[in-house]
Amino acid sequence: MGTAIGDVLPLALGVAISPIPIIATILMLLTPRAGSTATMFLAGWILGIAVGYTVFVALGSVVDLDSGSDGNPVTATIRIVLGVLLVLLAVKQWRGRPAPGQTPTMPAWLAAIDKVTPAKALGLGFALAAVNPKNLLMIVGAAVAVAHLGVGAGTAVVAGVVFTVLGAVTVAVPVIGYFSARERATSWLTGLKTWLTANNAAVMAVLLLVIGVMLIGKGIGGY
Numbered sequence: 001m002g003t004a005i006g007d008v009l010p011l012a013l014g015v016a017i018s019p020i021p022i023i024a025t026i027l028m029l030l031t032p033r034a035g036s037t038a039t040m041f042l043a044g045w046i047l048g049i050a051v052g053y054t055v056f057v058a059l060g061s062v063v064d065l066d067s068g069s070d071g072n073p074v075t076a077t078i079r080i081v082l083g084v085l086l087v088l089l090a091v092k093q094w095r096g097r098p099a100p101g102q103t104p105t106m107p108a109w110l111a112a113i114d115k116v117t118p119a120k121a122l123g124l125g126f127a128l129a130a131v132n133p134k135n136l137l138m139i140v141g142a143a144v145a146v147a148h149l150g151v152g153a154g155t156a157v158v159a160g161v162v163f164t165v166l167g168a169v170t171v172a173v174p175v176i177g178y179f180s181a182r183e184r185a186t187s188w189l190t191g192l193k194t195w196l197t198a199n200n201a202a203v204m205a206v207l208l209l210v211i212g213v214m215l216i217g218k219g220i221g222g223y
Contacts, residue, residue: 001159004151004155004158004159005159008142008145008146008162008163009166010214011138011141011142011163012138012162012163012164012166013166014134014138014208015129015138015139015166015167016166016169017204018171019199019204020128020200021128021171022170022192022196023200024110024124024128025038025041025042026189026192027113028041028116029174030186030189030190031113032114034178035179036118036121037118038178039118039175040118040121041122041171042168042172043122044121044126044128045125046125046164046168047125048125048126048127048128048129049167049168050160051126052139052143053142053163054160056140056143057147057156060144060146072148075147075219076219076220076222077219078144078219079141079218080215080216080219081219082140082144082212082215082219083213083215083217083218085137086137086209086211086212087216089137089204089208090204090205090206091205093201094202097205104197104201134204134208142159148222177189
């Protein structure tokens with residue numbers, strides 16, 4: 001169990017450090033419907049991670065990624081491909097970072113976040129967690145890591161819970177902070193949003209590069 005949890009931890013960190021969903025959560029918390037929309041967004045985010053992990057662990061079992069006594073070339077190849085894709089995303093993020101003094105470009109849908117209903121917030125959270133390319137690669141990587149170990153259902157579930165909880169913590173913290181200290185949270189959330197907006201590309205580039213290289217290394221070692 002320890003090995004499975006250890007293998008999914010860095011990938012869970014990759015899911016957790018997602019500036020755009022965190023910014024979306026903060027913007028929702030600054031709207032009149034803060035409680036309902038942000039809570040539903042968090043629920044969708046958690047559900048997206050959990051469903052994605054479950055689906056790909058099941059697929060990994062069908063494909064038989066268990067390492068057995070030797071390395072598994074299929075698992076190794078998948079890891080290398082995932083790693084290369086993450087490195088390419090890192091390069092794209094780095095090249096797209098704003099120049100000093102330039103205003104960062106954010107997704108257009110963030111401008112209309114105050115009009116999002118709780119139901120749409122749920123769907124948005126799910127989509128950003130499970131369909132976003134960066135998160136999808138992390139989820140697949142975690143599922144492959146667990147399937148590769150050939151662990152039992154109980155261990156896979158525990159690893160999945162750890163992966164989901166850690167992947168959701170950065171979106172959950174602003175929501176918890178808002179409800180526990182609403183008056184003081186506003187200025188803190190605004191400052192956090194400003195920092196994330198300015199440093200989004202650089203943070204993601206470094207994170208994706210590190211995890212991508214890690215996966216490539218594990219893949220090469222699996223042959």
